[in-house]
Amino acid sequence: MKKVVLFAAAMLFMAFQANAQLTADAGYIHANENAKITYNKPVSGEEITETGKASLDGFYVGAKYGISLYGITEGLSLKPGANVSFLFGKEEGITDVMSLDSKTTVVEVALNIPLHVEYAYEVSPDFKVCAFAGPTFQCGLLNRAIDGDQNPSYIYNQYKTVPDGLWFKDALGVAVPAGDLPARNRINLYLGLGVGFEIAEKVQVNIGYDFGLLNLSSGDKFKIHRNQLKVGLGYIF
Numbered sequence: 001m002k003k004v005v006l007f008a009a010a011m012l013f014m015a016f017q018a019n020a021q022l023t024a025d026a027g028y029i030h031a032n033e034n035a036k037i038t039y040n041k042p043v044s045g046e047e048i049t050e051t052g053k054a055s056l057d058g059f060y061v062g063a064k065y066g067i068s069l070y071g072i073t074e075g076l077s078l079k080p081g082a083n084v085s086f087l088f089g090k091e092e093g094i095t096d097v098m099s100l101d102s103k104t105t106v107v108e109v110a111l112n113i114p115l116h117v118e119y120a121y122e123v124s125p126d127f128k129v130c131a132f133a134g135p136t137f138q139c140g141l142l143n144r145a146i147d148g149d150q151n152p153s154y155i156y157n158q159y160k161t162v163p164d165g166l167w168f169k170d171a172l173g174v175a176v177p178a179g180d181l182p183a184r185n186r187i188n189l190y191l192g193l194g195v196g197f198e199i200a201e202k203v204q205v206n207i208g209y210d211f212g213l214l215n216l217s218s219g220d221k222f223k224i225h226r227n228q229l230k231v232g233l234g235y236i237f
Helices: 002-018
Strands: 020-040 047-068 076-092 104-124 127-147 154-157 162-169 175-181 187-199 203-212 222-236
Touching: 020 076, 020 175, 047 104, 047 222, 076 127, 104 187, 127 203, 187 222
Parallel strands: none
Antiparallel strands: 020 047, 020 222, 047 076, 076 104, 104 127, 127 154, 127 187, 162 175, 187 203, 203 222
């Protein structure tokens, strides 16, 4: 029985390998972050809630491995992959809190592991229309914020707590420290979907949207979520 199971597993693996395709791809990313922050003013203890946003643009470079699932239905495939993303942008909307102001520039590098299921419909021998969906696991490698309000500019690592990183302006407009800035979480999980097309079994073009599921801040009263649009171009080997 054991030999039969091993033989069946080997045949299944060989079948997958025979129908597998490696695709190198790269593309553009536009990410939007929405933040909601609640904190207490020093002395008075008054609770303040502020909201803000960040708009980041950049690109990704990576590869994915298409494994055909013709045993389930023709045109269906599993596409695990890996890519590195590079994002740059400015944060705005929360003055003096979390340094989310118009002069704060962010640089981020992250490792992404998508696991998509794709269905391709063959319009002609040289043209297919595709739809895909699935999760993407993300691990931040670097996240630097450059606060241009400081002179000279203050650069800090957003994956670490920043002492006295929270500020508010009192009635006279004087900046007063309100507490430490919580660290950002490196881990995020996206749920994405999209469409695309394939030309001559060699070129892939796709557009997708990822919904961020996890809070990117480690602070109890800090909520930061990210969604992102991606447009990619791939070459099938």
